[in-house]
Amino acid sequence: MSFITKSPWILHYAATSCNGCDIELLACLTPHYDVERFGIVNTGNPKHADIFLVTGSVNEESRKVVENLYAQMPDPKAVVAIGACALSGGIFRDAYNVYGGIDKVIPVDVYVPGCAARPEAIIDGVVQALAILDERAKERKRQRKMVAA
């Protein structure tokens, strides 16, 4: 993708992460990486968000929150799982209160590897999610046209 057609707003939730990936995610927003210059804003409100970034794996408590936040986001939306924990449970996969990756509860579009995932990798993941978001928006338009016709 050579240019950004939309400034996505992101929603971040730390499911059971160790904080490492969360800090890296916040670092993306700060001057060194500064994704805000593309209009990417970290919002606390799921109803304003386009891309859902989840760090850490899911456990009994956070499962409900993740599902809830995902359900509240308007369509079209995309989900990015960040860090080894969010992909598979990572180093904690054997722990008794870890269910495994985020994809056990909500559909995931982009997987960002790393422990901790580097800011560059996270930005790359968001850019990929942007392409998916674009595709979904077009698809919706097509469907609407078909219904109208």
Next chain:
Amino acid sequence: MSNTIVPFGPQHPVLPEPIHLDLELDDERVVQALPSIGYVHRGLELLAERHDFTEMAQVAERICGICSFIHSQGYCQGIEQLLGIEAPPRAAYLRTVWAELSRIQSHLLWLGLAADAFGFESLFMQSWRIREAIVDIIEETTGGRVIFGTCKVGGIRKDLDADTVQRVRQRLRDIETGYDELATIFRRDPTVKQRTVGVGLLSGEDAYALGAVGPVIRASGIVRDTRKLGYAAYGELDWEPIVEQAGDCYARCEVRLREISQSFDLIAQCLDRLPSGEIEVSAKGKRPKGEAMFRLEQPRGEVCYYMQANGQKNLERFRVRTPTFANIAPLVHMLKGSELADVPVIVLTIDPCVSCNER
């Protein structure tokens, strides 16, 4: 009129981590705050019973990504106690350097989040800009940005050559100049003062009785710093714990501001006196046996590790008491009687680290 209950969290913009409080309000005043936790609980302590004790250092490092290195250091030093070995002096000094680098990094991160909590966006950005320079040094010396992976049972994995030491010293001096400017803004700016002075008071007696640790208790005038026990290289360095008297949010901020300067100084001392020699002793063939308790000072306060082993390759029991847990009781006390709008700032000033706390 009956009181209103306002839920705070688990997902909210001030903290990147989920913590939940039920705030009972009478008009705008908080009558009572009830914390509930469990959103980040993984069951990490049990992993110690499954993993090899040397591998477990990697898991211990991931108790928390902000104070990652200090967790692995505490774990390794505890195991070393059990095995009856001691890391060589060069390893002890480099451990101290990295521990202090993480303290600076963690405190700068906190300053940023605090600025964000009282709506001072540009100060948030400035703090994180300086933090990024520290993270660069961490990456250059260890290879990792937030998870260092350099601490192991018996010593450390990476050594620094003389060139790197020189370069790091020079760069730290430059960063410190930049940091001093930032600290001046925190100290002088009227908006910062307005939001923090006299807010969230905790008296010295209360802090002591409720068992506060770290910057929270030091901001209430009580000298308590676990580094004074002299583990790693701290016993050989010249420093005094930093104490403030007021016990409000501003004092807690000031303690952290001064601790950053102190950490710069500690690192410089370590790098000047860096002993030469080996960086690790072998733990090969040894098995931990018996009980050990180890305490050290995290950026957030004292952390205790308890381990029990019976000569197997894995531990029998591993237990961590983290600083955030100790600071929750003081937090609930501070919140009583505060304004609803001040709640995010007060919660932040204990620097809650939820993933440490729940593991």
